Structures are given as structure tokens and as C-alpha cells.
Amino acid sequence: MGALRFDSGRVCLDLVATRGGRTVAERLHSGESLREWLYEAGLVPQGTPVEVDEDWLGPFTALRALLERLVTAALGGAHPVPQAADIAALNAAALAAPPAPAAVSGADGALARSLAGPPRCEGLLAAVARDAVDLFTDPPARAQLRRCAGESCTLVYLDTSRGRRRRWCSSEVCGNRERVARHRRRTVLGTQRR
Numbered sequence: 509m510g511a512l513r514f515d516s517g518r519v520c521l522d523l524v525a526t527r528g529g530r531t532v533a534e535r536l537h538s539g540e541s542l543r544e545w546l547y548e549a550g551l552v553p554q555g556t557p558v559e560v561d562e563d564w565l566g567p568f569t570a571l572r573a574l575l576e577r578l579v580t581a582a583l584g585g586a587h588p589v590p591q592a593a594d595i596a597a598l599n600a601a602a603l604a605a606p607p608a609p610a611a612v613s614g615a616d617g618a619l620a621r622s623l624a625g626p627p628r629c630e631g632l633l634a635a636v637a638r639d640a641v642d643l644f645t646d647p648p649a650r651a652q653l654r655r656c657a658g659e660s661c662t663l664v665y666l667d668t669s670r671g672r673r674r675r676w677c678s679s680e681v682c683g684n685r686e687r688v689a690r691h692r693r694r695t696v697l698g699t700q701r702r
Contacts, residue, residue, distance in 0.1 A: 521579070523568070528663050542560050542564055571633055574597050
């Protein structure tokens with residue numbers, strides 16, 4: 509998994525994760541970092557040329573901010589009330605035609621995913637926006653939204669675990685930090701009782 513990829517369970521949440529985590533930092537700081545995210549999120553198949561320039565950053569970070577507001581509303585209670593302007597903006601972003609996937613024969617004869625045409629900014633934004641529309645309009649999926657319980661972590665993911673008991677965005681990162689902190693607290697308490 510690359511530095512710009514977070515396996516949240518949805519590509520729209522992966523975009524939100526490009527500014528989040530234990531330290532809230534901007535990870536989409538250039539056209540090249542956006543291109544890397546597009547590949548890692550699976551919106552553009554590896555090896556497919558995509559001409560990302562700095563002009564793409566504004567629309568993608570604006571969509572991310574919109575998704576952050578919608579996620580916050582969805583996590584806010586049983587009946588989220590997103591702003592009408594946010595709903596309209598999401599629907600407008602979803603209107604463009606995303607790049608159509610195509611199956612092509614690889615060098616070894618196995619089918620590989622390709623795009624029927626060159627990926628364009630509006631189409632890639634539409635693919636993320638449509639994923640968000642699917643998420644926010646599907647009550648069972650929306651009910652799986654969770655914010656990481658890790659100390660100072662802001663990441664959001666879909667809890668698809670058995671029993672819906674997942675607490676952290678990553679067991680290896682936030683979960684491990686919590687287990688180490690818990691062990692330290694027990695060790696300190698144990699030495700204080702002696």
C-alpha cells in the first residue's frame with residue numbers, strides 16, 4: 509500500500525483520507541501526488557497514461573472538502589442532515605461521464621482492466637462523486653461508517669468486520685499504538701503498586 513492509499517472500503521473515503529490521519533496533513537500537494545493517488549485508488553489502471561496538471565488539484569480538493577462535510581453529517585447521528593448546497597454539488601460532480609472500463613488481453617493472455625478513453629479530470633471526479641452517492645444513499649453501507657478510535661486519528665472507514673467491532677483505521681498502525689499504550693499503562697500501574 510502506497511503513501512497515498514488508505515483502504516477505507518470506498519474510493520470516496522480514500523479521497524477524504526488524503527487529508528487526515530494522526531497528523532492532518534495535505535497529501536495532494538502537486539499534480540504528481542494526485543496522479544499517484546489516482547493510480548493507488550484504482551481510478552486509473554497502472555500504466556495508463558494520465559495527464560494530470562496542477563489545475564486538477566482545485567477540483568479534487570474541493571470535492572474532498574465536500575465529502576468531509578457529508579461524512580461529518582453522516583457520522584453525526586441516525587438522521588444526518590447534509591446541507592442542500594452540498595447535495596447539489598455532489599450531484600453536479602456525479603453528472604460527468606467517468607472513464608468507461610474495458611477488458612484487454614495482457615501479455616500473458618490474462619484479461620486486464622483498461623480505460624476505453626483517456627482519463628479526464630471531470631470524469632475521474634464523477635467516478636468519486638458517484639461512489640459517494642452510492643455510499644450516502646445506501647443505509648446499510650452508511651451505517652458502517654466509523655471514525656478511527658486511535659488517539660488523534662481522523663480517518664474514516666467502512667466497518668465490514670464480523671460483528672462490526674473494528675475500532676481502528678489500521679490494526680497495524682493505530683491499533684498497535686493503542687495496544688502499546690495500554691501495555692505501558694499496565695506496566696506503570698504494576699510498578700506503582702509494588
